[in-house]
Amino acid sequence: MDFVTDMMPPDTTGEILAIGWETALLTLQIALLGTAIGGLFAVMLGLLAANNLTPEWVHHPLKVLLAIMRSIPVLILALVLVRAVGLGPFPGVLAIAIHSVGNLGKLFADECETAFEGVWEAMDSAGANWWQKVRFAVWPQVAPQIVSLTLYRLEMNIRESAVLGLVGCGGIGFYITLYQRSFNYTCMCTMVLVMLVIVLAVDQLSVQIRKRLT
Amino acid sequence: MAERNAPVILVEHLRVNYGRRVALCIDQLRFDRGECVGIIGPSGAGKTTLLRAIKGYVRPTRGKIEVLGLNWSMCDRSARRRVQRRIGLIFQQFHLVPRMTVLQNVLCGRLGSTHRLKSLFGRFSAEDKQIAWRAICEVGLQEQVHQRADTLSGGQQQRVAIARVVAQQPEVILADEPVSNLDPVLGAEVLTLLVEVTKHHDATLILNLHQPALAKRFVNRVVGLRDGRIVFDDLPSRLTDDQLQEVYLGYEPTPLYRDDSTAGRSMAMVGA
Numbered sequence: 001m002d003f004v005t006d007m008m009p010p011d012t013t014g015e016i017l018a019i020g021w022e023t024a025l026l027t028l029q030i031a032l033l034g035t036a037i038g039g040l041f042a043v044m045l046g047l048l049a050a051n052n053l054t055p056e057w058v059h060h061p062l063k064v065l066l067a068i069m070r071s072i073p074v075l076i077l078a079l080v081l082v083r084a085v086g087l088g089p090f091p092g093v094l095a096i097a098i099h100s101v102g103n104l105g106k107l108f109a110d111e112c113e114t115a116f117e118g119v120w121e122a123m124d125s126a127g128a129n130w131w132q133k134v135r136f137a138v139w140p141q142v143a144p145q146i147v148s149l150t151l152y153r154l155e156m157n158i159r160e161s162a163v164l165g166l167v168g169c170g171g172i173g174f175y176i177t178l179y180q181r182s183f184n185y186t187c188m189c190t191m192v193l194v195m196l197v198i199v200l201a202v203d204q205l206s207v208q209i210r211k212r213l214t
Numbered sequence: 215m216a217e218r219n220a221p222v223i224l225v226e227h228l229r230v231n232y233g234r235r236v237a238l239c240i241d242q243l244r245f246d247r248g249e250c251v252g253i254i255g256p257s258g259a260g261k262t263t264l265l266r267a268i269k270g271y272v273r274p275t276r277g278k279i280e281v282l283g284l285n286w287s288m289c290d291r292s293a294r295r296r297v298q299r300r301i302g303l304i305f306q307q308f309h310l311v312p313r314m315t316v317l318q319n320v321l322c323g324r325l326g327s328t329h330r331l332k333s334l335f336g337r338f339s340a341e342d343k344q345i346a347w348r349a350i351c352e353v354g355l356q357e358q359v360h361q362r363a364d365t366l367s368g369g370q371q372q373r374v375a376i377a378r379v380v381a382q383q384p385e386v387i388l389a390d391e392p393v394s395n396l397d398p399v400l401g402a403e404v405l406t407l408l409v410e411v412t413k414h415h416d417a418t419l420i421l422n423l424h425q426p427a428l429a430k431r432f433v434n435r436v437v438g439l440r441d442g443r444i445v446f447d448d449l450p451s452r453l454t455d456d457q458l459q460e461v462y463l464g465y466e467p468t469p470l471y472r473d474d475s476t477a478g479r480s481m482a483m484v485g486a
């Protein structure tokens with residue numbers, strides 16, 4: 001149990017807490033931005049990848065594309081992107097966005113495919129065009145699920161984002177590895193605890209919002 | 215415009231096949247403006263297929279379907295969409311937009327005529343709203359306008375669907391078993407409303423009905439389908455039990471007047 005005693009007590013000097021707070025915020029921002037961008041593209045691609053909304057030649061390649069996007073782990077995507085666009089939060093945002101598009105896009109497409117066919121036909125019968133049918137026959141049925149799935153993805157992306165510091169995307173993960181490598185375990189402990197608080201807070205918020213939706 | 219006494223719907227030498235299975239085989243069938251027609255027949259007779267073919271959703275294997283002067287197999291896409299917009303559909307399961315109010319649902323009937331882009335943001339013109347409001351009044355749902363449609367009773371939901379079709383201002387209304395999900399009293403009310411609305415708007419109504427007894431009460435012409443063929447086409451008063459036998463022979467008996475002995479038999483079969 002040496003590693004526990006090494007970390008005790010966590011370093012609570014103002015300076016360390018400030019670093020923890022600031023970098024945890026960056027981690028949170030990376031996750032939020034990545035999820036937002038990813039969610040937006042996922043809505044568009046998810047609609048087009050639903051086999052009841054578009055012809056085969058549209059939805060089939062898109063399904064494959066989404067599968068590829070979600071098959072690459074965020075950490076590996078980030079490693080590659082850091083090489084491509086340089087160190088910093090930007091490749092992190094991109095990595096999270098890409099993985100989220102693949103993941104959410106597929107879930108959104110599945111949602112759309114279970115949307116009630118009959119309403120689609122009723123709207124078509126009234127003379128609605130494709131956009132109007134999506135807006136009135138599909139969207140009202142899938143919107144609560146889309147919001148809920150996106151929030152759930154956000155919870156996961158915050159954890160992913162914390163790890164991205166390890167490969168040079170900044171944020172709290174960077175300091176956790178930094179303190180770990182310099183054997184400064186009490187400071188590392190502070191960082192982990194700050195991260196824990198942030199993750200729990202966002203989870204709680206997300207759970208509350210999702211509960212309201214149903 | 216077509217001449218005054220041209221048929222609203224004209225079906226000639228129609229054949230609809232699904233694979234090798236013949237779903238419809240009709241030599242000639244015409245419906246004139248203002249008619250209220252009931253189509254009866256056992257399950258699988260082709261009632262739904264006929265309505266969908268009239269709407270232009272089912273492509274005939276052979277033959278001609280002309281609706282409001284337009285031949286489905288000899289027109290371009292835009293002409294087809296324009297005429298399809300003048301045909302309203304009513305479904306057994308209502309197919310209302312969930313989580314939307316009665317008013318929003320009825321406004322959906324305007325989607326084909328309103329400003330397309332504005333409608334995507336839920337914005338409709340004053341004229342659209344007026345048409346929708348009048349339709350809601352016609353079906354008697356003024357008090358529920360702002361209630362979510364999925365919180366209404368089944369009968370009220372079908373009224374919303376009727377209001378939506380009224381808002382569409384169609385010249386032909388096709389209703390596929392509109393009351394099969396409702397109890398008999400509500401069903402009769404909804405059919406009364408449907409017939410009234412059709413008359414009021416000088417439209418033509420074609421109803422698919424499972425219960426011949428209902429058909430007799432509400433329509434002024436009955437078409438009997440069996441295995442995709444027309445076996446009866448006459449006034450409802452001419453529909454005798456014998457003729458009904460011919461339509462339903464070999465299928466689950468649906469007598470005009472409920473016969474308790476058959477009810478008992480089918481119960482026994484369920485038990486066995």
Ligand SMILES: Nc1ncnc2c1ncn2[C@@H]1O[C@H](COP(=O)(O)OP(=O)(O)OP(=O)(O)O)[C@@H](O)[C@H]1O
Pocket residue numbers: 232235236237255256257258259260261262263264
């Ligand atoms: N999409 C389809 N593919 C293959 N066969 C079909 C299809 N739609 C209908 N059929 C067949 O065509 C025949 C007519 O079906 P239809 O649905 O028109 O009957 P119906 O009179 O409406 O029956 P019900 O009273 O059960 O609604 C049936 O034998 C049915 O199995």
Ligand SMILES: [Mg+2]
Pocket residue numbers: 261262263390
């Ligand atoms: Mg049917």
